Amino acid sequence: MSAALDSAIYELALGNPNGIDNDFLKEALPEYPLEDIVNGVNRLLQNGRLELLQMGARILYRGVNKSEMERMSGLTSDEKLVYKHIENSGSEGIWIRTLKQKTNLLQGVITRCLKGLEQKALIKSVKSVKHPTRKLYMLIDVVPSSDVTGGPWYTDQEMDIDFIDQLSRQCYQFIYAHSFPRHNSKAVYSANHTGYPTSSQIRRFIQENRITNVDLSTENIEELLTMLVYDSKIERIAPAFDMDTGAQFSDGGSKSRTDWMYRALRITAKDSPFTDIPCGRCPVFDRCSDTGPITPAKCEYFKKWLTF
């Protein structure tokens, strides 16, 4: 009799991957007294078909499917604990020190568990580009996140500077070509011009011209563009607004994203204050003082300079 109840609970748990709690079970199985349900839950927890989760103060039960059970069956309880933490770290991986803090297991015990799990091909060690010396672990079939691998900008834990340089130069040239009117080299567009390229347009340009084989997302392109903004090569312009209707002039494609536009900056010669002030070019600088015939108060060059 209990077998039927157990499998009923198990099926309900499997059917709700987000977890079920006691109230849910009470409602779903009104024909059984609560005590029987609780016993059934305990039996399932013991033979590993049900798993306990905690969400804040709530306790939930999750159904463990067959393949998971097979994987976990050969593990000691320590190994199971370590495995669970590694599983929870997802695609970011977990550092062995964090593992030690969370499980409170000793160094030797953890090393043994990790070795066992690695031999059973359940976990793998990974290296993060942010902390290349830390020992990180994740489940064997999980793809490391771009935070860990560095995304398209890193090849084998090394920053691909050439790739970044070339790509950002291509983006810059594309933006430059669309930033100023073609016919006149000194002209600029008017203030409400909306033809500056957006990040999606730049991405399309990179893709259509097959500048690189690497698949780049819009976020990747925006990382490059942010770099160019900080290098003072381009500037980010807010999308144009129609003041009366409040509607945005977009490029027709995207509606909800804030489509920033990018414009190249013409690098102006940096004037140093020394060359700006007439004193820098004054032929009688050495003879200038507070008194005497040559003094700033009577300086001709200053007069001319101050009249703008």
Add this chain to the structure above:
Amino acid sequence: MKYLDIESFRTLNSLLSFPTTSGDRHVVGRVEAYSCKAAGTDKKLYRYLENKYQEDLEEAKTLSPEQSSLTNIVSPFGPLTQPASRRTLFYLIATLNASFPDYDFSSLTADQFIKEPSTDYSMKSVNTTLLNVGCPATLRTSRMWDSIDDAIKLDDCEVYSYTPSPEADPYDEEAPVWSFNYFFFNKSLRRIVFFTCRCVSNLDELESLSDQELVFGDLHDDPVETEFYPTSQHALRGMAIGSGSGLRF
């Protein structure tokens, strides 16, 4: 690398934890002796490093001499084309791995180590650092260098130091005010004494506070526990006993 448990080092290590005279920081150091006898994991590490070197060698053939990382790396161990130099690098990496079990330093390159001019130079440097920060009399009278000399015969040693870049620093979590890592390597004895030390601010508990806590103060009922309770009394005690000791202690 096989860890050698030396009685005098155990005493030393307990003395190498002390608050600074300024009272707002504490120094934590340790001295460890290792034998260069290869354990199982060491052989794996050595094979890995040799493979990496061979791959770099192959890659270098296709690149011009300026581009190849092999020729560009200034190695303190001697030219990396010689297996003896590579072996020294291997010993140092293996020592770091043994001393910091949460880390894996196999990606380190030779140029991240520096060869110290002489043992005397390193000893003076360590002494000055520790004295300046207020090392207690107990440490000063502990005959620290004598113990180390017993273990490793300092006169026959080469000394290297590891100055890590921020991402590869085993102390990055604690953000120390300063740290040093010295390797005393005696080739004939096939032993290394590793002397690592760092100075950490007691205020590092601030790092774990949220912005709200920083502004409004500690919202918990219990005080935040720190490992050390440096008080001005502690500092005074360290200064009161004994003074005017020579640099060699």
